[in-house]
Amino acid sequence: MAIDGLRSTAIPPLRELLDSARVVAIPTRTRFRGITEREAVIFESPAGASEFSPFPEYGDAESSRWLAAAIEFGWSEVPRTLRERIAVNATVPAVLAAEVPGVLARFPGCRTAKVKVAERGQTLADDIARVAAVRAALGDDAHVRVDANGGWSVADAFAALTQLAVFDLDYAEQPCASVPELAELRERLADAGVALRIAADESVRKAEDPLAVARAGAADLLVVKAQPLGGIAPALRIIAEAQLPVIVSSALDTSVGVSMGLHLAAALPEGVLAGACGLGTVALLAGDVVDRPLLPEGGELPVRRMTLDAAALDRFRATPERERWWRERIERCYAELSAAG
Structure with a gap:
């Protein structure tokens, strides 16, 4: 079988x-x-x-x-790889704004940051302060993204993103939970003149039909993860059919799981990657299981298999x-x- x-x-x-x-x-x-x-x-x-x-x-x-x-x-x-190194973003959990510089210090050289927002128990003011701290720390030429993990309604997402847009966001990842909500939000933002790309994550990796979001025109790009999609080969097929730019990300994996994501990113045809990938998350762990952990250096990670420790x-x-x-x-x-x- x-x-x-x-x-x-x-x-x-x-x-x-x-x-x-x-x-x-x-x-x-x-x-x-x-x-x-x-x-x-x-x-x-x-x-x-x-x-x-x-x-x-x-x-x-x-x-x-x-x-x-x-x-x-x-x-x-693994499939043939087309590149030896992959640019990665810093990942900023839903920490207090004062903690942002310490988090970013774990991602040396990264010029892109993904900031968690819509955390339960927090407010939009907390999100704004966190994103503002990231923008201030990285400067105007860096890319800043936000990720709500589907935590907003359409109305809440519209209200939040119209305010967060002043920080010149690269994109907003999964602001709402469902594909119809993403499509409605994308239309409302466009009608309001808010130039902000929408990325789909959970609507791809947790969906029975991972291509539904692309068919509905509900996202500008996809965030793909190798493990949830069944592996590198199935992910490559989904990406080819979706015909949208992609970011390859991890699910807070060890370096072993991140290596899987790196091999996926390295196998993508030229022009498909939409920027730095979310594969630097080993920096958020207080340990690892390999001899040389995959930690960002110069904002990049090498594409290689892991030797266990x-x-x-x-x-x-x-x-x-x-x-x-x-x-x-x-x-x-x-x-x-x-x-x-």
Whole structure:
């Protein structure tokens, strides 16, 4: 049996997956998406280290795509890469404005920053202050993006973005949750003379039809992530069909998962990338599982496979309870893939 996107590589036996799996829990430097510890499964696989790390709240059907991506990256050859280094953006969590310089210092050389907004429990004033601090720190020639993770209604997004637009935003990522809302917001902003691009993230990676947002004309560009889309090959097909510029991003992966994203970005044809990619997020973790973590240097990351650090795997090993939970999750997701095949 073969998984879609695995380039004719058969799915390995479940026992092989489980035997090669190491479950880790790495603290984050600041709260991100409501978590302070990032859990992941690292596979010591034949083609090189691979990662399976859907967030705990994701269901088995959705998470099975992440497992397909891990199998593709760990048990088959990656596509030919067209570039050796990828420009990346700084990622600024929903921190206080005063904390912004400290966050940006973890992303040396980055001239693009993505700023989290619409955080639960915060206000638009908090968002404005954070974005203002990023713009002040980086200067007028830098690119500043905002990411709401679908947290606004159309009315709230319109009100927020008309105010945030004074900071000369590169784009707004997933300001609203649904494709119809994105389309309505995009139209309202255009009618109001607000020149601001809309990027779709969750409307691609969490959708049953990842191309619906492109067909609806609801976004100017796509944010794509290799793991949620089932791997590099499926992501490349979606990008080719969407015919929109893209940014490749991560899901707070370890360097192993980020390497998967880098190989996706490096395989894209010329002219498809819409700017610096969101692959510098290892800087938000307080540890890693490889010998040379993928941390930005000069605003870029090298495209390479990872060598695991045995001591780090032991240091960040998850508790027995969490390890059992992840192994059972692998079994359930594997069953989903087998049923779909």
